Amino acid sequence: MRAIWKGAIAFGLVNVPVKVYSATEDHDISLHQVHNADGGRIRYQRRCEVCSKVIDYEDIDRAYEDDGRTVVLTREELKSIPAENSHEIEVVQFVPADQLDPMMFEKSYYLEPDSKSPKAYVLLRRALEDTDRVAIVQFALRDKTRLGALRIRDDILVLQSLLWSDEVREASFPALETSIRISAQEREMSAALVDSMASDFEPDQFTDEYQEQLRQLIEAKLDKGESLDTEETFGAPAETGEGEVIDLMEALKRSIEKKRGGTAEAPAKASGPAAKAAPKAAPKTAAKSAVADSAATKRAPTKTATTRTASTKTAADSKAPAAKTARKGA
Template sequence: MELLWRGTLAFGLVHAPIRLYQAVRKRPIEFRLLHEPDRAPIRYLKVCSEEGREVPAGEIVRGYATDDGWLVVEDEELSRAAPTLTRSIAVREFVDLRDIDPIYFRKPYYVAPDEGGEDLYVLLREALRRSGKVGIAQFVLMHREHLAAVRVHGDALVVQTLYFPEELIPERELALPTETRLREGDIRMGVELVGRMSGDFVPERYRNEYRDRVLEVLRQKAEGHLPPELERPAPPPPRPTPVLDLTRRLRESLERAAEARRRAA
């Protein structure tokens, strides 16, 4: 596991030495664009849109678009606004996890104790576990300031970065319904349907089926076989359920959910 960061996790006057690791392993299927006749990879040049020529690195600067044109910003000027580089994740407060809307969740990192910090690590982990709380902290990683939740995951601590409020698009920008023709009975059946379709979340039940199919195509092609025909006519998009037909559809859905539960039992 690749080490990303070393520092301390601070809560109150307690400073626990820690190490930070990636918690997500991305598995992209990477393709390169090639020149078909000789199979050579395509590379991209930095070309001036005005002069149409390749620009050497020494002539490239950073610009910010304004109403009056481009504002050139030097690295030294940006460094004045850079966050203070500290080696500490400082917990500011503790809150209930349920108080954090999942829309704020960004990226998880595993926290492991560094040398000599095992007891302090266990102290914070068990304090969070028994209290049901998560710590809210700010820290600097890769020259960027992050908001984060420090929480328990199994026997590990996790630093879950969060979006800052100004990064989220407010829901008021959506055209949401304010009136409805639904009947109370339909809503009750909807609640019942949710109940019948409810269960425990088992991540292992789900796979990235598209990735599996692409890997199978690549495997067969590498072995010299013609990839199987995977193109299938796309089914027509489902038509919105008319409100007048909603009660019947809900009843049918309830019956199907009940039948699925009987088969699974």
């Protein structure tokens, strides 16, 4: 166990230094919320309703609202209240244990002596044993002034925080105010039923069946492979403390990395060659065009010479009949 607080019991002029430990713990299986479509983790954010930013815990103060007005209390102002800073467990009176209503009990703490000599601790314990009484104390813990009962359990001083009297509600049910007649036979049968079920209380006989069945269900799903990789249920935070939205490209890279099991640069490498292919394709196409133009240029003169020859031949043929005609005329 780890001490949650240190203080001292003020027992008259006797000072008893102690360490405070939580005497109880919750055995419930811890469950969290996820999106039923993809198993993604659901989280709650401390978001300011004025600026819409996610606020860090260190930038949060407390406030009280009354009749449309809000009073903000800083941490320094709260710490300035003397009772909040007190580390003293003050014994105010000793009372019979049967005068404490179990309804008032809240949470239990173990007290360990925090000094080289536990003599003062043992002295207080003996005083409670000899008088068969419970010490009523006042102390401050976790930003709240509390009332408590100091008693003994297995030679250990136990501090039980109590509710203040105005924190226990009064019960008033009109249905119980009506006159109900119970026959003697009904009372006898009820008493006989109680006797048949009478026993000494042994806490170890009782177990939390729901938690046991819940654990069995979880183990069965694990054995069948019905589980997700925990890292896949954690997404990138939607916003930082300043409310800046995370880069969309970075989120996409991280998603691809998780799916492929590679590095975040894998998508960039995959798209790189495609990006480089376009510039290389352009020169190749230009080269083909240049070759085609060159071939066309080489073919063009040949075709022109042939055309010229044909034209010369045609001109010669047309001149020959004309010469024959001229000679005949002569």
